[in-house]
Ligand SMILES: *[C@@H]1O[C@H](CO)[C@@H](O)[C@H](O)[C@H]1NC(C)=O
């Protein structure tokens with residue numbers, strides 16, 4: 001009877017076996033945390049195109065490739081700009097699913113726009129239904145940190161990444177001394193002293209240099225050498241703190257970069273010069289932002305504006321939001337405006353007249369090779385000297401969750417895409433197994449509890465009886481028989 005009760009409680013105590021649960025793991029001090037996963041550092045070098053190491057000596061990146069895994073390239077989500085693509089790395093969701101649709105926050109009613117930096121502090125913009133990996137890791141008992149990574153400053157469902165350094169307002173993104181100070185902080189302080197499990201670390205280069213001088217310039221090549229020295233510094237610092245066999249490092253980027261064609265070489269796209277197009281038909285516009293634009297036409301003007309722009313320039317594409325090609329996953333979100341514009345390689349979209357002077361741009365179709373970032377990974381859980389084919393960056397999130405041993409949120413990626421990069425192992429510490437370990441722990445605890453209870457009850461019973469018998473002082477046959485039958489039914 002007791003035993004049956006015990007089995008029953010064992011079964012009812014196993015909610016996650018019956019129904020999969022999300023983000024509800026027992027806390028840091030739960031016993032199953034003793035089988036710890038390796039730590040993970042995610043690094044983004046903004047705008048590091050997949051082939052930037054081909055025309056520059058990059059000894060440290062090459063060494064990392066030999067010690068780990070390198071992908072031919074990776075494919076970012078569309079729109080290929082900084083905040084949206086970084087949030088895909090952190091959530092594994094396409095942009096239409098996570099809602100961070102642009103670097104610029106805007107309000108079509110008030111006409112207000114916030115640029116990249118100020119948008120970082122608009123919580124409701126980032127917290128639009130997808131949780132970044134920091135929060136998921138923290139909810140499952142891990143310690144997470146972030147330095148300068150897009151999305152770091154925001155609060156998600158009332159929670160922020162616990163350890164963080166937010167970029168100062170007018171930050172010099174190319175200062176190598178400052179990079180090293182930040183690396184010392186992340187590795188020497190956060191991972192070593194504070195024992196963090198996961199950190200995301202962001203560098204604003206070679207994006208800045210690529211924009212300013214163009215991706216084919218000697219300045220960009222020099223910046224790639226600075227990045228390479230930095231990769232060497234990161235790996236040396238890791239070694240000096242004795243973390244090499246406990247820290248996995250992923251290095252990637254948000255998008256690539258391509259050369260802008262202008263100076264009379266091409267017929268530039270200037271919307272106000274397109275016949276039939278009139279800015280007075282537009283209620284709100286987001287143009288002059290590289291090769292991409294979005295328009296909200298005034299009431300009843302959508303068809304007129306659409307027809308004017310369609311065929312208005314041979315290198316301009318215009319789509320009604322709902323007609324955007326499905327492969328771009330940039331259609332189904334209320335923040336997207338009714339008309340979406342994008343330009344062919346090398347072109348940018350100007351409103352009234354050319355106001356953009358960058359020599360390099362991104363934001364183009366993610367199929368374009370120049371928009372593809374690089375990807376390297378090394379550490380105890382990665383294969384050595386392995387080259388793999390390209391994959392979409394939505395798949396980085398499930399890989400990171402697997403490495404950290406946490407249960408991922410709903411996402412658009414798959415671990416199957418990257419599993420080949422990993423050293424095959426008994427796989428203990430993955431969230432699937434942690435789940436089972438937790439079940440076994442609960443099960444054993446229940447059984448032990450029940451056994452203890454039964455022991456207490458029978459011992460008490462036997463002692464009571466003995467006292468009773470002692471008081472009677474003579475042992476009869478009947479009593480002995482009773483005792484005998486007691487023994488048989490106890491267990
Ligand atoms: C835009 O501003 C209007 C008017 O102040 C406000 O009602 C609306 O909620 C705002 N929308 C967003 C997304 O902030």
Ligand SMILES: *[C@@H]1O[C@H](CO)[C@@H](O)[C@H](O)[C@H]1NC(C)=O
Nearest residue numbers: 099124127128129130334335
């Ligand atoms: C995401 O943002 C849109 C528009 O700003 C809003 O309508 C929607 O309710 C938000 N969704 C969530 C889950 O926050």
Ligand SMILES: *[C@@H]1O[C@H](CO)[C@@H](O)[C@H](O)[C@H]1NC(C)=O
Nearest residue numbers: 172174175176177178179181
């Ligand atoms: C670079 O950063 C270091 C450390 O923050 C600072 O001391 C130095 O003045 C900076 N150099 C430049 C050129 O801004």
Ligand SMILES: [Zn+2]
Nearest residue numbers: 046047082254
């Ligand atoms: Zn970027």
